[in-house]
Amino acid sequence: MIELAKETERVLLVGVSTSDQDDTWMSLDELKDLADTAGAVTVGRVVQNREQAHPATYIGKGKIEELKDLLWELEATGIICDDELSPVQMKNLQDELDTKVMDRTLVILDIFAARASTSEGKIQVELAQLKYRQSRLTGFGTAMSRLGGGIGTRGPGEKKLEMDRRLIKSRIAQLGRELKDVRRHREVTRESRSRNHIPVAAIVGYTNAGKSTLLNELTGVNVLAEDKLFATLDPTTRQRKLPGGQEILLTDTVGFIRKLPHHLIEAFKSTLEEAKYADLILHVADASNPQMDEQMYIVYETLKSLQVTDKPVITVFNKQDKVEDDRIIRDFHADYTVKISARTGMGIPELLETVEAVLREQKVFIEKLYSYQEAGKIQLIRKYGELQEEDYREDGIFVRAYVPGRIYAKIGPV
Secondary structure (H helix, E strand, O other), rough: OOOOOOOOOOEEEEEOOOOOOOOOHHHHHHHHHHHHHOOOEEEEEEEEEEEOEEEOOOOOOOOOHHHHHHOOOOOEEEEEOOOOOOOOHHHHHHHHHHOEEEEHHHHHHHHHHOOOOOOOOOHHHHHHHHHHHHHHHHHHHHHHHOOOOOOOOOOOOOHHEEEEEEEEHHHHHHHHHHHHHHHHHHHHHHHHHHHHHHOOEEEEEEOOOHHHHHOOOOOOOOOOOOOOOOOOOEEEEEEOOOOOOOEEEEEOOOOOOOOOOOHHHHHHHHOOOOOOOEEEEEEEEEOOHHHHHHHHHHHHHHHHOOOOOOOOOEEEEEEEEHOOOOOOOOOOOOOOOEEEEEEOOEEEHHHHHHHHHHHHHHHEEEEEOHHHHHHHHHHHHHHHHHHEEEEEEEEEEEEEEEEEHHHHHHOOOO
């Protein structure tokens, strides 16, 4: 049997810059990383300065002619636009250029489809893909037949993409029902955690900031940690005992990115909301990335859109082993900051001490003598609180400790 080599897609990146101060070129750098992750090779970039994207073709007529020449000269097989195209823009560009036209949203959805491993992740991705493609059915038919595969064909598969609108609507409704069941399950899990009084720290951050590497370092588990965008898609929750003896749950969440598609935010709401119900936020930032400040801003804007507010934030400046200069790094949104390298373990003890300090602020300090018949209450303090002193005396057990307000009533008044 002869195996045919899979043809690598060669793409041109296309962006629209609406002002001198915008981040179009940085955004195209990121789009190149997304294209690499999706398995395409970037052969060139085109940026047009305009007051706004052209409503019919995204870029103007002159740039379209320039693109036609570049596609031929560089032997490109398609283009990726840096914004989400409307159905009209996508169809018109395909007609004008006679090539495969993709946008940033399509590439991100494609990566998510390749990364999803759990049934929940697969449901969320398929739902987001179908909602995106629902209004673009006519344009997709010609693009698929023209190139036969590559970016945009992962996930539901071509047969599902060719379903008419009625069938897609039915499939979306079915996936919506399945997702409701998933969300109910997540709510039950959260309620169970709440009853156990174990605090939860949500690990959030820009994609590829090192969240999974940090979770691995803190808990000893082996979550996939690659130097790629969106290496981790499905959230992972693991337990860790802090130096003071208290147990804590750490949840790794999907990474954020510029122009995160609204279809994905909606579909992954139950996953992203892990941060909403956490007791504290560990915001992991890549200190070696020159775009760190912009990335942190995007993380906070995304958290705000998810209504994640009024949570204590520890910003973890990761990848210190790759930092080559002595520039001052700070985060004015954070309550605390810590410099670490999750890969080498540098700064991890300081991070754990900071987590304990934040949790301590949410606790009540007690100083009490318990009778020996009340020893069970001290077990509660050991598990959920932070025991500072335990002294066995003739008349009982003297305890000094910090305990969560939720279990304060269970261990008796001071």
